[in-house]
Amino acid sequence: MVICGPVTLANIADIRTRFEQTEATAPADLSAVTRLDTAGAWLLASSGRPILGATDAQSLLLAAVRDALPPDVKAAPRKVHHRMADPLAGVGIAVGAHFAAVAQGLGFVGIVVARLAGLLVRPWRLRLTSVVHHMQQVGLNAVPIVALMGFLIGIVLAFQGAAQLRQFGAEVFVVDLIAVSILRELGVLLTAIIVAGRSASAFTAAIGSMKMREEIDAIRVLGLDPIELLVLPRLLALVIVLPILGFVADLSGLFGGGLMAWTELGISPSQFRTRLLADVGVAQALVGLSKAPVFAAIIALVGCYHGLQVKGDAESLGMRTSRAVVTAIFLVIVTDALFSVFFAVWGV
Amino acid sequence: MVAETVIAIRGLTNRFGKTVVHENLSLDVHRGEVLGVVGASGSGKSVLLRSIVGLMAPSAGQITMLGTDVLGASAADRAAVSVRTGVMFQDGALFSALTVRENVEAPMRERLSVDAVTRRALADLRIAMVGLPARAGDLFPSALSGGMRKRAGLARALSLDPEILFLDEPTAGLDPISASAFDTLLNSLRTSLGLTVFLVTHDLDTLQATCDRIAVLADRRVLATGTMAEMRDVDDAWVRSYFNGPRAHAALAVAGSS
Numbered sequence: 001m002v003i004c005g006p007v008t009l010a011n012i013a014d015i016r017t018r019f020e021q022t023e024a025t026a027p028a029d030l031s032a033v034t035r036l037d038t039a040g041a042w043l044l045a046s047s048g049r050p051i052l053g054a055t056d057a058q059s060l061l062l063a064a065v066r067d068a069l070p071p072d073v074k075a076a077p078r079k080v081h082h083r084m085a086d087p088l089a090g091v092g093i094a095v096g097a098h099f100a101a102v103a104q105g106l107g108f109v110g111i112v113v114a115r116l117a118g119l120l121v122r123p124w125r126l127r128l129t130s131v132v133h134h135m136q137q138v139g140l141n142a143v144p145i146v147a148l149m150g151f152l153i154g155i156v157l158a159f160q161g162a163a164q165l166r167q168f169g170a171e172v173f174v175v176d177l178i179a180v181s182i183l184r185e186l187g188v189l190l191t192a193i194i195v196a197g198r199s200a201s202a203f204t205a206a207i208g209s210m211k212m213r214e215e216i217d218a219i220r221v222l223g224l225d226p227i228e229l230l231v232l233p234r235l236l237a238l239v240i241v242l243p244i245l246g247f248v249a250d251l252s253g254l255f256g257g258g259l260m261a262w263t264e265l266g267i268s269p270s271q272f273r274t275r276l277l278a279d280v281g282v283a284q285a286l287v288g289l290s291k292a293p294v295f296a297a298i299i300a301l302v303g304c305y306h307g308l309q310v311k312g313d314a315e316s317l318g319m320r321t322s323r324a325v326v327t328a329i330f331l332v333i334v335t336d337a338l339f340s341v342f343f344a345v346w347g348v
Numbered sequence: 349m350v351a352e353t354v355i356a357i358r359g360l361t362n363r364f365g366k367t368v369v370h371e372n373l374s375l376d377v378h379r380g381e382v383l384g385v386v387g388a389s390g391s392g393k394s395v396l397l398r399s400i401v402g403l404m405a406p407s408a409g410q411i412t413m414l415g416t417d418v419l420g421a422s423a424a425d426r427a428a429v430s431v432r433t434g435v436m437f438q439d440g441a442l443f444s445a446l447t448v449r450e451n452v453e454a455p456m457r458e459r460l461s462v463d464a465v466t467r468r469a470l471a472d473l474r475i476a477m478v479g480l481p482a483r484a485g486d487l488f489p490s491a492l493s494g495g496m497r498k499r500a501g502l503a504r505a506l507s508l509d510p511e512i513l514f515l516d517e518p519t520a521g522l523d524p525i526s527a528s529a530f531d532t533l534l535n536s537l538r539t540s541l542g543l544t545v546f547l548v549t550h551d552l553d554t555l556q557a558t559c560d561r562i563a564v565l566a567d568r569r570v571l572a573t574g575t576m577a578e579m580r581d582v583d584d585a586w587v588r589s590y591f592n593g594p595r596a597h598a599a600l601a602v603a604g605s606s
Contacts, residue, residue, distance in 0.1 A: 009460060009470070009509055037509035037541065039466075042473050061540030068476040312490040313444035 004032040007040030015040070019047055030054045041065040108305045112235065115227045130233035131240075138199040138234075139241030143248055145198075146191050150249035153186055154178060154256025162264050171265045175272055178257035179280040184288045187253050188246040189336050192295035195242060196328035200303035203234055204324040207307025208317045216308070226308070235300040242296035243289050250285060287348055291339050295332050302328040351378035354512055354544050355400060360409035362395055369395050371568040373409070377512075382538060382545040384555045387565030388586065393548045394438075396565065397514055400546070401435050402426060414511065431459050434510035438517045440501030442489035448475065448500045449485035455507040474503040477537075479529060495522045499530075506537070512544045519551045531557040552596050564590075 001022045007015055007030075028044060030036070031053030038061070044051060045066045054062060119126055161177040207230055210216055219226050254276070261267040267275075306324035310317050355377035362369040369392035377383050387393050398404040400411055402418055411418050416429045442451045452471040456462050462470070475485050478499040489497060498518060505513060518534075519527040531554050537543055538558075549555060555562060556576055564571045564579070564587055572582045579591040590596065 009456070009462065012466060013463070038473065038477070038506070039470050039509060041540075042470060046469075057540055057542065060536065064477065064536050064540055065473065068473060313488070315445050 001026050002029040002032055006035040007033050007043070008035055008037045009039035012039050012043055015043060019043075019049075025049065027052050030058055033058070036061060038065060042069075045069060105305055108308075109301060111227055112231055112301060112304075115225065115232060116235075119228070119232065125228065126236075127229065127233050130229075131237050134234050134237035135241050137202070138195065138238055139245060142195060142198060142241075142245060146194060146245045146249050147252040149190055149194060150182070150187060150252035151256035153190060153249075154182060154253035154258070155260045157181055157186075157253075158257040158260035159264065162261070166265075172267060172271075172275065174257075174261055174265060175267065175275040176279050178261070179254065179276055180284055182253035182257065183250055183280065183285040185336070187250040188288045188292050188295065189332070191246045191249045192242065192292070192299065192332045192336075193329055195238070195245065195296075196299045196302075196332055197325055199238065200299050200306075200324045200328040201321050203300065203303030204307040204310070204321045205317065207231075207304055208310030208320055211308060211310045212312060212314075212317065230307075231300075231304040234304060235297060238296040238300040239293045242299075243292035246289050246292040250288070283348075287343060291336065294335060294339075298331045298335060299328045302331065351380065353377065354379045354414055355546070356410075356412040357396075357400070358410045358412075360396075360399060360411065361407045362392065362399060362404070363407040368568055370399075370406070370409075373565075373569045375563055375570050375573075377544060377546060379511075379544055380538075380542055381560040382534070382547060382558050384559035384562045385546065385548045385565060386550065386555065386562060386590065391565045392568070393565055394516060397435075397516055397546065397548055401433065401514055402430065431508055432510055433512045433514065434505035434508065435514040436498070436501045436505040436516065436518060438520065439494070440489065440492075440497035442492075442497060442500055442504070444489050447486055447488055448480070448492070448503075451489070451500060452485075452503045452507050455504065459508060471503075471507070474506055475500070478503045478506070478533065479526075495526050498522065509541065510543070512546065514546045514548075516548050517550065518547070519549065519554050524553075527551065527553065528557070530554070534558050552598075 001018070003015065003018075005011075024047075027050040028047070029052045030044075033040075036058050041058075041061045042065050045062055046069065051059075051062060157178050158174055161174045162171060165171050165174055165177070207216075210230070216226050216230075219229055258267075258269060258272045261272060262269060303324050306320040306327070310320050353376045355375075357373060357375045360370050360373040360375075373396070375396075385393050385396065395404065399406045400413065400418075406419070409419075414429055414432055416425050418426055418429060421429070442448070443454065446454065449468065449471045452474050453467050456467050456470065472482065472485060476482065480496060480499050480503070484492070484496060484500070489500070492500060498521070502515075502518065505515075515534075519530050522530060534545065534547075535558055538545060545558075547554070547559065559576065561573055562576060562579055563573045564582070564584075566584070566586055571584060572579065572587060574582070576591070579587060582588070582591075
């Protein structure tokens with residue numbers, strides 16, 4: 001049979017149909033072929049027909065393709081066929097993986113604590129510049145968003161509280177409502193959640209991309225310790241700045257609440273202040289802020305841990321980053337609940 | 349013989365802030381030739397490649413590729429040109445979520461309607477042609493060595509049977525055997541497919557073994573073009589030390605004896 005025109009990827013289907021219409025052993029005459037690409041050569045070579053009238057370049061290509069013609073490889077399927085017991089097995093695998101991850105995470109906490117203890121013995125090994133840098137990144141740069149968040153929460157609480165308390169003429173208790181809920185719970189908790197979203201992800205992404213580019217290995221080869229170099233500065237920085245951020249949120253929350261109480265309920269700033277000092281007291285604020293270092297440690301550890309778990313590909317970086325944020329926020333809320341139980345039992 | 353010009357660069361200027369990488373650079377690439385682009389680190393070889401394939405908008409100048417003014421063309425025209433070119437990035441730049449075979453299939457899947465069986469067979473053929481073992485098709489890029497990633501990247505670049513192939517440091521980081529196998533592969537592909545190759549490299553052996561012409565980038569422009577032999581007569585300190593250094597002599601000696 002004589003083939004005319006181009007034999008390329010674009011018209012490979014037409015050529016194949018023509019092949020099927022003629023005898024399987026009939027020689028293919030290429031003298032009228034204008035363009036031959038690898039796809040076309042593959043079709044000719046794999047058809048097993050004798051080739052006639054090929055130019056030098058075409059025979060070269062055909063020979064190259066024939067050499068490379070792979071033994072019939074069977075592509076491994078991406079997904080195995082689903083069987084009845086798969087969900088059950090999936091549950092088992094998930095539980096096992098979960099416990100393994102918890103154990104690994106605890107191991108990581110252990111290493112960090114050991115390195116921290118080492119730092120107590122040799123405090124000069126602390127990377128002070130790095131700590132200050134991270135304090136700026138996670139602390140100072142987060143002040144605007146945290147302050148705005150606190151201010152808005154104060155407004156919302158005052159507004160909603162006022163609407164309820166007005167029903168039985170107890171408007172003035174809105175001060176207690178705002179102060180206790182912000183100082184004791186919301187100020188620090190919401191700050192921790194914002195910081196978890198902001199900084200846990202940043203830690204994971206930064207350490208994870210260093211892991212991908214073998215920087216962590218380079219640190220190890222230099223005889224340095226990645227935990228000491230990367231994790232401890234971030235941990236210490238966050239433990240130092242999160243209480244401060246919580247304090248900022250407390251202040252702006254009280255300010256927002258006070259502003260709303262003044263405009264909505266006519267509680268003057270001096271009245272607000274008197275009630276605040278008489279009824280609430282500094283203890284509430286201290287109870288709230290005492291949780292901040294614990295939240296900070298959780299966020300930093302989760303962020304750094306997931307960063308170090310990143311594997312070589314971009315997908316695992318994304319997966320670890322989102323998992324770090326979810327885990328950090330979840331653990332912060334769980335810990336906050338435990339604190340509540342603890343404080344209730346001890347009557348604080 | 350006047351060969352058809354497939355890439356014409358005129359007055360190209362690239363500026364990053366105050367750093368001028370290219371200034372009024374002009375270069376022609378002819379059909380069917382292998383053009384090697386050399387230059388010191390930071391002389392803008394990769395920037396030039398990125399400007400041509402449209403990953404970077406140059407500060408000024410004109411680039412015509414396969415008859416289309418790529419800088420002024422509409423998105424559709426640019427896409428039509430890019431189907432006729434293939435780019436192999438320095439580290440392969442494989443899609444990490446896809447297996448090697450799926451990576452090679454990806455351009456065919458996205459740009460042409462080819463049935464799945466043919467696509468798979470062609471992907472396997474390309475994988476074999478670039479010298480990868482057959483089982484490599486099922487592996488994910490993260491499981492490949494650096495050399496295998498480069499080969500897989502080449503297989504993907506060849507996937508659409510391009511007319512122009514851009515290679516960014518194809519032999520860097522390969523062992524000498526793989527590197528010379530790569531040179532042979534490039535030569536055979538180029539003769540059989542009539543491929544035009546734009547090759548950015550530092551490898552003197554590759555330059556000697558594959559390139560018809562060499563363009564030297566220095567002082568923000570193309571300092572000289574010509575064959576390997578002509579390069580030795582260029583009156584410039586950098587070109588002289590590049591092409592007359594001990595490594596160049598070794599490359600030429602090997603070429604002469606074979």
